[in-house]
Amino acid sequence: xxxxxxxxxxxxxxxxxxxxxxxxxxxxxxxxxxxxxxxxxxxxxxxxxxxxxxxxxxxxxxxxxxxxxxxxxxxxxxxxxxxxxxxxxxxxxxxxxxxxxxxxxxxxxxxxxxxxxxxxxxxxxxxxxxxxxxxxxxxxxxxxxxxxxxxxxxxxxxxxxxxxxxxxxxxxxxxxxxxxxxxxxxxx
Amino acid sequence: xxxxxxxxxxxxxxxxxxxxxxxxxxxxxxxxxxxxxxxxxxxxxxxxxxxxxxxxxxxxxxxxxxxxxxxxxxxxxxxxxxxxxxxxxxxxxxxxxxxxxxxxxxxxxxxxxxxxxxxxxxxxxxxxxxxxxxxxxxxxxxxxxxxxxxxxxxxxxxxxxxxxxxxxxxxxxxxxxxxxxxxxxxxxxxxxxxxxxxxxxxxxxxxxxxxxxxxxxxxxxxxxxxxxxxxxxxxxxxxxxxxxxxxxxxxxxxxxxxxxxxxxxxxxxxxxxxxxxxxxxxxxxxxxxxxxxxxxxxxxxxxxxxxxxxxxxxxxxxxxxxxxxxxxxxxxxxxxxxxxxxxxxxxxxxxxxxxxxxxxxxxxxxxxxxxxxxxxxxxxxxxxxxxxxxxxxxxxxxxxxxxxxxxxxxxxxxxxxxxxxxxxxxxxxx
Numbered sequence: 199x200x201x202x203x204x205x206x207x208x209x210x211x212x213x214x215x216x217x218x219x220x221x222x223x224x225x226x227x228x229x230x231x232x233x234x235x236x237x238x239x240x241x242x243x244x245x246x247x248x249x250x251x252x253x254x255x256x257x258x259x260x261x262x263x264x265x266x267x268x269x270x271x272x273x274x275x276x277x278x279x280x281x282x283x284x285x286x287x288x289x290x291x292x293x294x295x296x297x298x299x300x301x302x303x304x305x306x307x308x309x310x311x312x313x314x315x316x317x318x319x320x321x322x323x324x325x326x327x328x329x330x331x332x333x334x335x336x337x338x339x340x341x342x343x344x345x346x347x348x349x350x351x352x353x354x355x356x357x358x359x360x361x362x363x364x365x366x367x368x369x370x371x372x373x374x375x376x377x378x379x380x381x382x383x384x385x386x
Numbered sequence: 387x388x389x390x391x392x393x394x395x396x397x398x399x400x401x402x403x404x405x406x407x408x409x410x411x412x413x414x415x416x417x418x419x420x421x422x423x424x425x426x427x428x429x430x431x432x433x434x435x436x437x438x439x440x441x442x443x444x445x446x447x448x449x450x451x452x453x454x455x456x457x458x459x460x461x462x463x464x465x466x467x468x469x470x471x472x473x474x475x476x477x478x479x480x481x482x483x484x485x486x487x488x489x490x491x492x493x494x495x496x497x498x499x500x501x502x503x504x505x506x507x508x509x510x511x512x513x514x515x516x517x518x519x520x521x522x523x524x525x526x527x528x529x530x531x532x533x534x535x536x537x538x539x540x541x542x543x544x545x546x547x548x549x550x551x552x553x554x555x556x557x558x559x560x561x562x563x564x565x566x567x568x569x570x571x572x573x574x575x576x577x578x579x580x581x582x583x584x585x586x587x588x589x590x591x592x593x594x595x596x597x598x599x600x601x602x603x604x605x606x607x608x609x610x611x612x613x614x615x616x617x618x619x620x621x622x623x624x625x626x627x628x629x630x631x632x633x634x635x636x637x638x639x640x641x642x643x644x645x646x647x648x649x650x651x652x653x654x655x656x657x658x659x660x661x662x663x664x665x666x667x668x669x670x671x672x673x674x675x676x677x678x679x680x681x682x683x684x685x686x687x688x689x690x691x692x693x694x695x696x697x698x699x700x701x702x703x704x705x706x707x708x709x710x711x712x713x714x715x716x717x718x719x720x721x722x723x724x725x726x727x728x729x730x731x732x733x734x735x736x737x738x739x740x741x742x743x744x745x746x747x748x749x750x751x752x753x754x755x756x757x758x759x760x761x762x763x764x765x766x767x768x769x770x771x772x773x774x775x776x777x778x779x780x781x782x783x784x785x786x787x788x789x790x791x792x793x794x795x796x797x798x799x800x801x802x803x804x805x806x807x808x809x810x811x812x813x814x815x816x
Contacts, residue, residue, distance in 0.1 A: 326700055327548070
């Protein structure tokens with residue numbers, strides 16, 4: 199059977215190797231393969247965040263009730279957000295540190311808005327594995343460096359929410375935000 | 387696929403003859419778990435745990451399908467439908483407690499099954515594929531158990547999901563998109579809960595499929611045995627049924643007594659009280675711990691607290707945790723000693739028990755808070771775990787002088803029971 203096909207299906211005489219049937223075979227299987235890949239893409243993409251999840255609006259925070267040394271917990275994109283007014287002492291402590299000695303070198307200025315150095319706005323999500331660090335609530339453990347302390351795996355953040363000790367690789371994330379008035383910010 | 391002296395399936399009932407011609411399923415069962423499967427005559431009770439793991443899977447599938455009839459996979463109602471199942475559904479409390487404790491018992495028997503394989507060298511040639519498929523089942527079990535624990539949508543469910551998907555976030559560059567893709571959002575939410583429910587329902591049936599492959603691969607060389615000496619003739623084996631169906635039946639009775647004791651008298655003993663608080667994204671429990679069966683791996687994850695060159699500690703911990711399991715896939719080629727059973731390997735035997743102690747210590751540290759001295763102990767124990775498989779085991783295999791092996795299974799059995807004669811005439815009772 200094979201030999202009969204061979205003589206029948208040779209496309210152009212003198213063209214060695216590639217037969218008409220080989221070409222049809224490869225083209226047909228490849229086309230099915232491309233189709234299969236094209237079907238896989240939406241199957242993977244359906245697991246990405248849906249439009250309603252992505253459409254979540256930015257968050258406005260009123261700062262007027264936050265006294266120096268106090269912090270509040272709110273939410274931004276369904277994750278916790280810490281807004282903290284630093285005391286003079288806390289600012290001094292943060293400025294005292296040489297950034298080059300840090301795991302994720304940043305100064306307090308780089309993490310706050312110009313002229314509003316006392317307002318520290320960070321995500322309340324430990325950069326290790328995503329727990330909510332303690333230290334924003336009244337009487338919570340602020341850790342060795344007086345900022346935030348993650349109870350899950352013991353990461354300690356300083357008064358500028360920079361990582362100082364423990365397994366977390368980076369500082370608490372500072373989201374994009376701007377002051378809409380002296381006592382209000384818009385996050386996102 | 388079997389020894390030549392295996393008993394043959396010969397249906398006498400005309401209906402069975404008719405079925406055998408059309409679809410020889412009874413024949414398959416007879417040859418797989420019936421009288422048609424010859425098994426070494428000297429198996430001890432450690433050989434019960436494979437069948438017990440199958441029993442545990444059956445319990446999980448039956449109770450799980452029932453629970454799914456009463457569960458609402460939506461973050462607004464998930465927690466309350468579980469409470470409804472507990473309080474309002476007839477026998478719902480029994481089904482849920484059986485499912486939750488059944489998971490623990492599944493892991494107990496599987497860990498003992500793995501222990502048996504490690505001690506008696508069941509992973510060695512010609513049974514490497516049985517071992518590899520067993521590890522695949524173990525990985526699938528861990529994924530299934532993790533997703534199942536998220537479904538009640540309590541505090542531990544939520545924060546467990548956050549920490550475990552955070553593991554993928556540790557991968558450089560692609561980590562965060564992968565984490566978001568797994569969760570279907572920036573934090574665990576309704577999308578995550580739904581997909582976990584879907585996969586938690588699917589995976590047990592995938593496990594059942596891989597178990598069929600596991601048994602298929604086992605039946606090609608036949609079962610191993612406590613001496614590690616291969617079967618040499620009909621005098622070394624007895625038919626699976628009735629000999630081991632009876633022995634496994636007895637083991638199943640003991641297993642069910644232990645299971646029911648926990649189920650009826652201490653159903654929350656292995657659970658965590660925080661999971662009876664509904665998920666709250668703004669409040670992390672003071673002490674996040676996974677279920678006990680993940681503790682050794684969780685300890686390895688947390689053992690890395692400092693960066694190593696340019697690799698952050700977080701990534702190292704994640705890599706080490708996955709490596710601790712993936713390492714086992716290479717075990718058949720790391721242990722090159724031709725002697726299978728730990729009974730005849732004096733040096734291996736000592737280090738084997740140190741490894742077991744090491745894993746128990748890791749387990750204890752994994753359940754303890756992330757503070758000293760547990761961090762230090764986890765670091766030492768994790769280092770030893772890897773050293774055992776990568777350094778100690780290959781060295782032992784090379785330098786150890788094993789004890790003399792018995793000439794055959796029958797010889798070992800008769801020596802044990804004080805009979806030195808009649809080794810060749812010993813035939814299993816029919």
